[in-house]
Amino acid sequence: MTQIDHQVHSIGPDIAGSRIFKFIAFLYGIAAYLVFFVTILYAIGFVMGLVVPKTIDTGTDTPTAEAVIINLLLMSLFAVQHSVMARQRFKAWWTQFVPKPVERSTYVLFASLSLLLLFWQWRPLPTVVWDVDNPDLAVTLVTLSFAGWVLVFMSTCMINHFELFGLRQVTNHLVGKKEEALRFKTPMLYKFVRHPIYLGFIIAFWAAPVMTVGHLLFAAVTTIYIFVGIALEEHDLIGLFGDEYRQYKQRVSMLIPWRRSV
Numbered sequence: 001m002t003q004i005d006h007q008v009h010s011i012g013p014d015i016a017g018s019r020i021f022k023f024i025a026f027l028y029g030i031a032a033y034l035v036f037f038v039t040i041l042y043a044i045g046f047v048m049g050l051v052v053p054k055t056i057d058t059g060t061d062t063p064t065a066e067a068v069i070i071n072l073l074l075m076s077l078f079a080v081q082h083s084v085m086a087r088q089r090f091k092a093w094w095t096q097f098v099p100k101p102v103e104r105s106t107y108v109l110f111a112s113l114s115l116l117l118l119f120w121q122w123r124p125l126p127t128v129v130w131d132v133d134n135p136d137l138a139v140t141l142v143t144l145s146f147a148g149w150v151l152v153f154m155s156t157c158m159i160n161h162f163e164l165f166g167l168r169q170v171t172n173h174l175v176g177k178k179e180e181a182l183r184f185k186t187p188m189l190y191k192f193v194r195h196p197i198y199l200g201f202i203i204a205f206w207a208a209p210v211m212t213v214g215h216l217l218f219a220a221v222t223t224i225y226i227f228v229g230i231a232l233e234e235h236d237l238i239g240l241f242g243d244e245y246r247q248y249k250q251r252v253s254m255l256i257p258w259r260r261s262v
């Protein structure tokens, strides 16, 4: 090998390789985000019973006990995947195998896939628990549910939508910008409640003019899961931000915008 050959061999493939990797990582991040975006749009239709082919109240007829077990297993799979993969210790472990710039995108992709599985395999439990007759009240509930989804979307933008869903990480990696550490923020709604995204989900799931047993099971279990998720998330946030987060907890309530912290 000549000296020039040696230089081309040792510099060229390295640069090309890392550029190609950065570009592939970027495309992967975009693909994961698109899968998430389709999933969240489908979730709105699934929960509200609008537009999509398979909703919370449609699907294979299944005996009640079997349907409850299958639905609980589907929700548990999402909860375990979502909670375990979000923990700092898990992240430290699996970034030995998954490159750091695509860690968040991979988390988002797995969460979306487990939700799509839930939508696909969900068994309806069609017995009606409540059915609002009054048309004004029914419209109010549908509007409230939409407002819940809007609250979710707006709150992700307040805290940093592109970081939450991994796009910022792959973009910074592509342009060679150093990844910043997570910063504690209390923008807009976060001054009134600590968890506006979760509040939005609770509103979206419960505000239904027709509530079936299946929908009620979904709303109740996801609400319980949100409280467990909050406890885990706040434990991590105190680990990261210490007294700053403790004081925030004292000052700002968890979900209902009044001044006490619970």
Ligand SMILES: C[S@@+](CC[C@H](N)C(=O)[O-])C[C@H]1O[C@@H](n2cnc3c(N)ncnc32)[C@H](O)[C@@H]1O
Pocket: 155, 159, 164, 182, 183, 184, 185, 186, 190, 194, 195, 196, 197, 198, 199, 233, 237
């Ligand atoms: C799905 S978001 C939910 C945020 C919040 N719990 C909510 O309901 O609006 C979860 C991520 O937000 C981050 N997070 C939560 N509160 C935060 C804050 N005040 N400042 C910065 N990051 C925050 C957590 O570290 C976690 O990675």
